[in-house]
Amino acid sequence: MPYYGERAHRLGHVPTINNAEIQRELSLWEASAAPAFDPEELEKLCVPVSALPGEGLSEAVAEVVTVDGSDAPVEVTVSYPSITVDFTRVACSILDLEKYRSAGKGRFVDQATLNTSHREYTFDVVLPGSGLRAPGLGELETWRKTLDRAFRTTVVNDVSTLTLADALLAMHGAPGSPSPAVLLTTCPTDNCRMFDTGVAVGPAGTTCPECGIDIYLSDVFRSHQDYRRSHQAAMTSAMSGMERLAMLGNIEHMFESETHPENVLRSTLFVADGPLATFGGLGPLKTPTQNYLDALSGFAASRGVVAPLLVGIEKGGEFADHANMIRDHIPVGNVMLLTREYHNQVAGRMSDNEYGDTNYYGRRFLYRTTRGGVLVITVPPKSGVNPYSGDGADDFDSYPSLRPVCEVLDDLYTYRYENAIIPLVLAHRAASLPRGVGHVALRRAAQKILGLPYTTQIRQANLFS
Numbered sequence: 001m002p003y004y005g006e007r008a009h010r011l012g013h014v015p016t017i018n019n020a021e022i023q024r025e026l027s028l029w030e031a032s033a034a035p036a037f038d039p040e041e042l043e044k045l046c047v048p049v050s051a052l053p054g055e056g057l058s059e060a061v062a063e064v065v066t067v068d069g070s071d072a073p074v075e076v077t078v079s080y081p082s083i084t085v086d087f088t089r090v091a092c093s094i095l096d097l098e099k100y101r102s103a104g105k106g107r108f109v110d111q112a113t114l115n116t117s118h119r120e121y122t123f124d125v126v127l128p129g130s131g132l133r134a135p136g137l138g139e140l141e142t143w144r145k146t147l148d149r150a151f152r153t154t155v156v157n158d159v160s161t162l163t164l165a166d167a168l169l170a171m172h173g174a175p176g177s178p179s180p181a182v183l184l185t186t187c188p189t190d191n192c193r194m195f196d197t198g199v200a201v202g203p204a205g206t207t208c209p210e211c212g213i214d215i216y217l218s219d220v221f222r223s224h225q226d227y228r229r230s231h232q233a234a235m236t237s238a239m240s241g242m243e244r245l246a247m248l249g250n251i252e253h254m255f256e257s258e259t260h261p262e263n264v265l266r267s268t269l270f271v272a273d274g275p276l277a278t279f280g281g282l283g284p285l286k287t288p289t290q291n292y293l294d295a296l297s298g299f300a301a302s303r304g305v306v307a308p309l310l311v312g313i314e315k316g317g318e319f320a321d322h323a324n325m326i327r328d329h330i331p332v333g334n335v336m337l338l339t340r341e342y343h344n345q346v347a348g349r350m351s352d353n354e355y356g357d358t359n360y361y362g363r364r365f366l367y368r369t370t371r372g373g374v375l376v377i378t379v380p381p382k383s384g385v386n387p388y389s390g391d392g393a394d395d396f397d398s399y400p401s402l403r404p405v406c407e408v409l410d411d412l413y414t415y416r417y418e419n420a421i422i423p424l425v426l427a428h429r430a431a432s433l434p435r436g437v438g439h440v441a442l443r444r445a446a447q448k449i450l451g452l453p454y455t456t457q458i459r460q461a462n463l464f465s
């Protein structure tokens with residue numbers, strides 16, 4: 001890594017290029033990205049949405065609930081070791097689809113129409129980035145304790161008392177019957193022996209039977225593992241986890257507050273930013289999330305309803321890049337089921353890799369909208385089916401929400417941004433933390449509250465990172 005402002009010598013590359021060892025190493029590789037795909041094979045994986053089951057279901061959808069988050073590490077001092085404060089904002093955007101539709105479906109969306117059909121709820125969480133600790137605690141303990149307090153005090157929307165902690169307990173239970181506690185199988189203390197049977201931790205927390213430290217409900221996130229790698233990793237993981245809890249909390253709120261939850265569930269589309277999957281420290285949340293959604297779709301099916309209508313949309317990444325590359329081979333209005341082999345090819349994995357099993361609670365499809373754009377989506381399977389393995393995983397019929405989801409996405413597709421739909425653009429805007437002047441104001445506020453000197457000269461390299 002160069003020092004800030006350092007420039008390499010103009011001819012610095014010459015010895016590298018001429019190095020025989022480097023030339024030999026390069027000759028051993030081949031490009032794994034962008035493998036060639038046979039257009040005829042691609043089309044075999046496609047089905048017109050109009051041929052899928054679920055005709056008419058999309059007409060009942062009246063509201064789109066979208067959750068998105070953003071984070072900003074703010075460096076508050078130039079002294080060493082540096083001090084950073086992490087600001088996170090999660091936005092829940094609610095679009096009234098009937099109002100939006102009634103205003104007509106133009107090529108470009110009228111801002112005034114959007115303003116009247118859209119409302120949003122946001123919550124902000126501040127976490128100690130680096131160089132900060134509460135009295136008597138280390139930096140990691142301060143981070144964990146602060147995250148837990150945020151979980152217990154942050155509500156998932158403005159009409160509910162359900163907190164992020166409640167959502168986490170709901171996720172580990174079933175719709176309408178949250179688990180009283182979550183089983184934790186690793187201790188946040190470095191080198192503490194893993195619990196043999198797990199330790200149940202509820203909202204009030206507990207202590208580790210081995211090392212005696214305080215254990216919090218939010219430790220289920222395992223953000224201590226990410227934290228040890230980097231503050232940025234922990235913050236990104238915490239934000240991603242809070243997005244998922246906000247989404248699940250909104251679903252759970254509907255379930256708990258309605259006499260006939262199936263009616264509100266069939267008329268609501270939930271949109272998540274990114275695939276329906278958990279990565280890094282959040283990995284252990286995949287199974288409880290899948291079980292919760294499975295129970296919910298089972299409940300809905302018993303009432304003759306297809307729900308939840310939940311979709312994850314990938315704006316970037318290897319599958320979004322791939323979708324753009326092959327877009328013209330997917331007929332307009334068709335949805336393409338990506339086989340596991342196909343996933344492995346795109347992701348550059350070995351052909352026997354069990355793609356999706358560890359992280360995904362939804363199945364990935366490519367959808368060529370009726371307007372010609374392409375979206376990378378994941379939707380959960382019906383009750384009793386795993387999205388990537390076992391009976392029914394590769395059948396279109398195992399995804400009964402696919403047709404209504406695609407049909408609603410058709411209405412919401414926008415040309416203004418690549419791989420985007422209007423609700424995600426709105427949610428992203430609502431979640432955005434300020435840059436420029438606003439960023440400086442955040443830093444100033446942090447400096448003031450922490451009693452640190454007011455400085456404006458922060459290293460430029462980090463200013464807008």
Ligand SMILES: [Zn+2]
Pocket residue numbers: 187188189192193208209210211212213
């Ligand atoms: Zn321990």
